[in-house]
Amino acid sequence: xxxxxxxxxxxxxxxxxxxxxxxxxxxxxxxxxxxxxxxxxxxxxxxxxxxxxxxxxxxxxxxxxxxxxxxxxxxxxxxxxxxxxxxxxxxxxxxxxxxxxxxxxxxxxxxxxxxxxxxxxxxxxxxxxxxxxx
Numbered sequence: 001x002x003x004x005x006x007x008x009x010x011x012x013x014x015x016x017x018x019x020x021x022x023x024x025x026x027x028x029x030x031x032x033x034x035x036x037x038x039x040x041x042x043x044x045x046x047x048x049x050x051x052x053x054x055x056x057x058x059x060x061x062x063x064x065x066x067x068x069x070x071x072x073x074x075x076x077x078x079x080x081x082x083x084x085x086x087x088x089x090x091x092x093x094x095x096x097x098x099x100x101x102x103x104x105x106x107x108x109x110x111x112x113x114x115x116x117x118x119x120x121x122x123x124x125x126x127x128x129x130x131x132x133x134x
Contacts, residue, residue, distance in 0.1 A: 025068035025091075027116055027124040033060045036099045051106050051132040061114045061126070062099040068118070069093050075100040076115040079108065086117075104130055 032049075033041030041062045049059065061075055068091040075087045077100070087100040102112070113127035 024118070024123075025071070026066045027063055028066050028095075029062070029064040030114075030116060030124045030126050031062055032114075032126060032128055033062055033099075034058075036060050036062055039097050041099075045128065047127075048129045048131055049104075051104075051109060051130065053106060055105075057104045058101050059104055059112075059128075060099050060101045063097070063116055063124070065091060065096045065098065067094055068096065071118060073098070073116055073118045073123070076117050077102055078113045078115070080110045081113075106132060 031041060032045040033043050034045060035042045035058075041060065045059065049057070051057075061077070063073075063075070065073065071091050073089050073091060075089070075098075077084045077087070084102070089096075089098045091098075100114075104112075109130045109132040111127060112130055113125055115122045116124040
């Protein structure tokens with residue numbers, strides 16, 4: 001009888017205890033690059049990217065995520081504060097690298113930014129100016 005009472009008390013304690021908070025995870029790296037090869041950016045673009053006429057430029061946004069296994073994040077690309085596209089990613093490990101890209105051409109000049117969003121919260125944000133010097 002005493003064992004049954006102890007088991008019942010432990011079960012009640014387990015059911016009424018507050019849930020254990022899970023780590024939110026971190027964005028270890030976030031950067032713009034001209035290409036991603038073998039899951040790594042080949043360079044890091046600066047704060048200003050100039051329009052190249054006669055070409056479509058592709059800009060990659062790379063993130064190295066830690067301790068987010070099983071969750072989902074999104075890269076939210078914005079031009080002058082207006083959302084252009086939201087790209088979701090399912091995170092499948094404790095260290096997960098993801099990237100998205102945007103094709104830029106003349107006429108897309110302005111302030112570009114990408115927010116790393118998880119559960120509606122912006123974890124990280126980066127931006128660059130796409131400038132037309134003509």
